Amino acid sequence: MKRFTGLLLSVLAVIVLAVIPLISGKASTREAMFTILMAIALASSLNMLLGYTGYVSFGHIVFFGVGGYAGFYTLTVLGWNLWLSMLVGGATAALLAYLLGKSILRLRGAYFALATIGVNEAMRALVNNMDFLGGPIGMTMKFSVYNEYGGAANALWLVYWVLSGIALLVVIVSYLVKRSKFGLGLMAIREDEDAAEVMGVRAPSAKTWSYVLSAVFPGLIGMLFFFKNGNIEPGDAFRLHLSIELIVMVMLGGFGTVLGPVLGAGVYQQLRKLLLTSPVFKNIQLAVAGVLLLLIILFIPTGAVGWLRRRFPRLRRVLE
Amino acid sequence: MNLDVLIASAVDGLLIGFVYGVAAMGLTLIFGVMDVINLAHGPLIAIGMFGVYEIFTYVGMNPYLALIIVAVVGLAVGVLVYFVAVHRVIDAPPLSSLLSTFSVNMMIIGVGTAILTTSAYNVDFSLPSLDTGPITVTGTRLAAALIAVGVTALLYAFLYRTRSGKYIRAVANNRQAAELMGIPSTRILALAFGIGTMLAMTAGGLIATILPINILAGGTYELKSFVIVVLGGLGNPLGALVGGLILGLIEGLVPVFMKTTWVPVLEFGLFILILLVMPQGLFGRKES
Amino acid sequence: MILHVENVTKQFGGLTAVDNVTFSLEGGEILGLIGPNGAGKTTLFNCINGVYTPTSGRVVFRDEDITGKRTYDIARRGMARTHQIVRPLNDLTVRENVIVGACYGREGLSLHAATEVAEDVIEFVGLTDRVEMLAGSLNVAQKKRLEMARALAANPYLLLLDEVLAGLNTSEVTSMLDTIRQIRDRGITIIMIEHIMHAIMNLSDRIIVLNYGEMIADGLPDEVAQNPQVIEAYLGDEDLAAKILEEERS
Structure with a gap:
């Protein structure tokens, strides 16, 4: 049990957030929690690449989009059920990550970051041209599909619980990786890739697997999200700004920690909601986020959790 | 395949390619001098676009004269952005400057969208077209290309003929050594960033004279700039110009053969390909 | 024979950094590698x-x-x-x-086993009281010990030490030399690049001298110290030449 104290806070946070809608029973609360939990799951996934391995992926949202499209296609066009489609989404994203891992992970630093942007944009432009995926208009799901899952209302609750489960899973996996030999190897790569290789870390394959791991969950979640949405189009699926927001969440909370992305995502989403509902800040929500990001980068680059860990070394065991 | 159509498309593409080149030069200069990828590049281009639009529409000044004002403002804005977002993280890991410049991007877009919304605007200005028999070239497009060439020449004159320019090249080459020789690196870095921004905004202004503009279009040109900069070689201004021409050519010619929507696929495909196969670009990076 | 380097040459464009170097190393030896700055030792x-693939030549490690x-x-x-x-x-x-060193080195240990090995090695190099500190906060001497600990944790057959004594004060040097002897006594073969002459002359079983990428001497410390070619190579550095001649005289 002692081994898992660091995991406690994160798991607790996710569980608490997940059950809030149960208490209020309202669909609006559920939707709000859905957004937060999704952000937590996506940010935590990204953290495994960004925070542990140190590779900055600016276009990470591509896995969300690719998974979404793949799953949506099998669901609506091929008529497969939701679960299978979700797996297809995850698998497709993982496959893309594996292929990319073999190619663009060779690049370092800024070159890699730019390449990930290129990949996202190329994918969006490609999908835009694929008529079998609906082209620029995208695909729409027949409302009747919800009936297979007990009707629309039921389906939305179902999706919510599945997402909560995935968020919990991501957090746990994140923790397990961090405490594993594999995770240590990743962090060695982050600190000094060449030195890590001299010590025997097989960097190319380690990086690829961390990339795949960071892509699988967005793939699953993408499918879920667009199923809930009822339709999918290139603009929604490959929104670069969402990618960047994920990075902000990870940096805000503290990269390389398990709690960091959870905290960062939660706080950021709340902030966003606050800004969107405030008449003063509504239109400049992005600008405020920008100021926030700048302040973090300039003054607390290790994020909230990072700062807390340095300030209170005794709490390190709990703030993992 | 009509040869005239082909030539006309190619020429159109090349002309705007010059303008793309100027934009990309700003990005590559900043990278070459301080190893920072300016993710605020797009919004800065957009400010240039709207600068010319606003001055033209509300003051009634000739857009090409407005361009000069925009350029000067660009220099000032660049220096400001440098001190606010870049200076403190200049020696930090690359992620820091990527995120700090991106935060400036977010700020500009956020405020810009609030003020201007995302609708398109048009600079209603035209010059007589040039008719060279088989092809007709829009006057404004030709003017933009000529100005772009002029700006490039000025940039090179500055870098190679003035003292500040030499300082910039020295700092780009080896900042520590330059400091040891008494070059005030902070001022030079700020100046370089300012010039990079000036180029971006000037390009934006030029684009405004040719095409409709909106606040988010900056993002599109930013992405194009990335492709160009990688194509031409990060840190090489001349490479950026050539890269711009190549991209312009692709944009001009591809729609003749296939749907316009394939252009971005080709652009980004090329981008990734170059990063993998020839990351130093066509002209390689300056030795550090 | 634990290591055999055969006609290894490394060129970078027009520059030949290592020029046709050949030598062998028996298990349990301490081999000193010296030469003026820029001679190609680290290369x-x-x-x-x-880290580099030789332009030509072979490197044979434990018959592979x-x-x-x-x-x-x-x-x-x-x-x-x-x-x-470092x-x-x-x-x-x-x-x-x-632990990274122990996990990914020769033994490929699990995290649990590696943690135990790490404790031992950290004690051996004398960093036990700093075990929880972030590596970035250590001073130079401590970082050098950490570097050594990482290498040792991998339980290597062969250890390459690149100027471990540089930047250390006199007492730190003596301490480090002791540690190196203890490492050899554990059965690990060592190649050391060093500039501190008295240290390497005393410690090494054999010495190899590089100059402009070429190997100009290979022999016992005494032989090498009297080798006129070696002395000439160092003449540019008067202090060093004087020291060598003085060591020889005393």
Whole structure:
């Protein structure tokens, strides 16, 4: 049990957030929690690449989009059920990550970051041209599909619980990786890739697997999200700004920690909601986020959790 | 395949390619001098676009004269952005400057969208077209290309003929050594960033004279700039110009053969390909 | 024979950094590698442990041709190395740094086993009281010890030490020399690049001298110290030449 104290806070946070809608029973609360939990799951996934391995992926949202499209296609066009489609989404994203891992992970630093942007944009432009995926208009799901899952209302609750489960899973996996030999190897790569290789870390394959791991969950979640949405189009699926927001969440909370992305995502989403509902800040929500990001980068680059860990070394065991 | 159509498309593409080149030069200069990828590049281009639009529409000044004002403002804005977002993280890991410049991007877009919304605007200005028999070239497009060439020449004159320019090249080459020789690196870095921004905004202004503009279009040109900069070689201004021409050519010619929507696929495909196969670009990076 | 370097040459464009170097190394030896600055010593190390692939020639480690293999493959075969300019994993603790060495070295230990090995090695190099500190916060001497601990934790057959004594004061040097002797006594073969003459002359069983990439001497410390070619190579550095001649006289 002692081994898992660091995991406690994160798991607790996710569980608490997940059950809030149960208490209020309202669909609006559920939707709000859905957004937060999704952000937590996506940010935590990204953290495994960004925070542990140190590779900055600016276009990470591509896995969300690719998974979404793949799953949506099998669901609506091929008529497969939701679960299978979700797996297809995850698998497709993982496959893309594996292929990319073999190619663009060779690049370092800024070159890699730019390449990930290129990949996202190329994918969006490609999908835009694929008529079998609906082209620029995208695909729409027949409302009747919800009936297979007990009707629309039921389906939305179902999706919510599945997402909560995935968020919990991501957090746990994140923790397990961090405490594993594999995770240590990743962090060695982050600190000094060449030195890590001299010590025997097989960097190319380690990086690829961390990339795949960071892509699988967005793939699953993408499918879920667009199923809930009822339709999918290139603009929604490959929104670069969402990618960047994920990075902000990870940096805000503290990269390389398990709690960091959870905290960062939660706080950021709340902030966003606050800004969107405030008449003063509504239109400049992005600008405020920008100021926030700048302040973090300039003054607390290790994020909230990072700062807390340095300030209170005794709490390190709990703030993992 | 009509040869005239082909030539006309190619020429159109090349002309705007010059303008793309100027934009990309700003990005590559900043990278070459301080190893920072300016993710605020797009919004800065957009400010240039709207600068010319606003001055033209509300003051009634000739857009090409407005361009000069925009350029000067660009220099000032660049220096400001440098001190606010870049200076403190200049020696930090690359992620820091990527995120700090991106935060400036977010700020500009956020405020810009609030003020201007995302609708398109048009600079209603035209010059007589040039008719060279088989092809007709829009006057404004030709003017933009000529100005772009002029700006490039000025940039090179500055870098190679003035003292500040030499300082910039020295700092780009080896900042520590330059400091040891008494070059005030902070001022030079700020100046370089300012010039990079000036180029971006000037390009934006030029684009405004040719095409409709909106606040988010900056993002599109930013992405194009990335492709160009990688194509031409990060840190090489001349490479950026050539890269711009190549991209312009692709944009001009591809729609003749296939749907316009394939252009971005080709652009980004090329981008990734170059990063993998020839990351130093066509002209390689300056030795550090 | 634990290592055999055969006609290894490394060229960078027009520059020949290592020129046709050949030597062998028996298990349990301490081999000193000396030469003026820029002679190609670190480059030779890089060719041996896989950072560079030699332009020509072979490197045979424990009867296996490892020429051109990647650093991580060579590390797993039991070769470890320290760097001239230390490379600590800054944001990881001292313990974590050493565990990496133990996990990914010759033995490929599990995290649990590696943690135990790490404790031992950290004690051996004398960093026990800093075990929870972040590697980035250590001073130079401590970072050098950390670098050594990481290499040792991998339980290598062969250890390449690149100027471990540079930047240390006199007492730190003496201390480090003791440690190196203890490492040899554990059965680990060592190649050392060093500039501190008295140290390397005393410690090494054999010495190799490089100058402009070429090997100009290979023999016992006394022989090498009297070798006119060696002295000439160092004449540019008067102090060093004087020291060598003085050592020889006394």
